[in-house]
Amino acid sequence: MSLREIILTEPLLRTQCSLGEGPLYDPNTSTLHFLDIEQSKVFHYNVVSKELVCEVFEDAVTCLAVRRNNKGLACATSQGFAIIEKNSTLRYLSRPLPEAYRGRTRFNDGACDRKGRFVAGTLFSAKHDVPGQLWRYDPELDKCERLDPGPFTDSNGLGWTEDGRTMLFTDSFRNKIFAFDYPEYGLPTRKADFVSDAISQGLPAGTFPDGLCIDNEGGVWSARWGGSRIIRYTKDGCMDLQVVIPSALNITACAFGGPRNDQLYVTTAHCGACGGDGSRQPSFPDSGDLFVVDFAGEFTSGEWRFPFAG
Template sequence: MSYEVAVRAEATLGEGPTWDPATGRLLWIDILGSRIHSYDPSSGRRTSRTTHQHVGAVKPRAQGGLVLNLRDGVGLLDPDDSFRWLHHEPVPDRRGNDAAVAPDGSLWAGTMRYDEAPGGGTLTRITGAGEVVPVLDDVAVSNGTGWSPDGRLLYYIDSPTRRVDVLDHHEDGTVSHRRPLAGIEAGAGFPDGLTVDADGCVWVALWDGGAVRRYTPAGELDREIVLPTPRVTACAFGGADLTDLYITTARVGLAAPHPVAGSLLVVPGAGQGLPQPAFAG
């Protein structure tokens, strides 16, 4: 499989690609650049806007607008571009990181300390009504989060562990029985963002690994897309038929960044993605 450059950019820390079917756009962010980007593959149109603090994730809302996982909590952008906090919880030296929307429309928002200290991060479930439910409270870098096609399994990454974990996900939103699905060997980078396809396979971006890997539900590696820049951060399926794999990358910390570092990449026809729910709030 070969990649194309969907949007040539120099994002410091490009992250969080998300397909918005209501608008036909691919949303993505630059965390440290405090920017939200959008890309319309049918027209090539690009937009960008600045947030008032570092933004770890952006997702569409069912009633229009966006939900943002920010440095100091989770906020809402309404369709008229007005902003309000849904969950405001500033913690010194901590910021929001990756986030995902569960099948029931709740937002699972991760955090991490800027120094990536063990135990400094969390994973929290936030309902559309604003109820805040802690899920995990002893992680370092809360990253990739996604669900199996039937919603019964949660896949989760705490990057320094070098593992993709799987948990049982119950109808009431609780999880149990955390166990490893796959480990990333030394020298292959660290697991970062993930997405789940229609076959139930888990696609994992490898930070400092320059690749995206696909693991079966049994944890077996069956595919790898090698990329020319090492800091690959996240991936998601998009396009009208959800068959194109969009991949975000970063430039931060690279002494001599590759020309595509910080760009949004795409692998056309990589697989079949799953429709992603919008946040219920």
């Protein structure tokens, strides 16, 4: 595999998260928000003042969305969809998981579509025969519906291509990124694989796609759990660039931000996260830290996720 390669050697922030995830940049406040899911933490980093604030919640927050009209943040949590209120509290909008699934799965990654509806997926449990599934909360209707019953493995990075009519969705342990037809109303339907089998394309076995973001050229940046890297795919699904972080094993997610929207922020997880082998941490000591790539205008963020309408 011969790709253009960028190597990162120093973290931007030494946060040592257990399960760092979910970077989200808000240009209205110059703030990068990101998570430590296993520690139920939400971080807020002002990229201008360099101030870092951390909140701790009773439930794990698993992904974030900026609300319209500068109202703050919405989120998915382990249980469902919520608004983040003052004093690190959650105001739940929906807890849609069936009784038989509660405590056996949780929500994971997600984002909002052009209508401001929050789409998020859940994790599978082979032990309890619980599939990963896709859900959507519509704040206008105050309604939560199951978009796709799966079965998926771990539901991860999702977002929309530039016209909003195609949704990309990552099924981590199948090493696939699906493309869905995404009608303005109604349920999405799987139409093709954007990435059908990343291992067969030359990526290391035992590594998996995690979070993603989409740039101004339609390129898809897919974080690689266990792979110490991010892969950029062209809009046709061909690999053309990789960002390698030798000192961090589990790369979890990425997002563009900064004053010119050309800084790629990257979250990572400890080697022992999600039942992993914590004894590997000395070999990858920056696993859990936050990194950044300065693309100096070469790449900027595309419109691939949108504010929450609630």
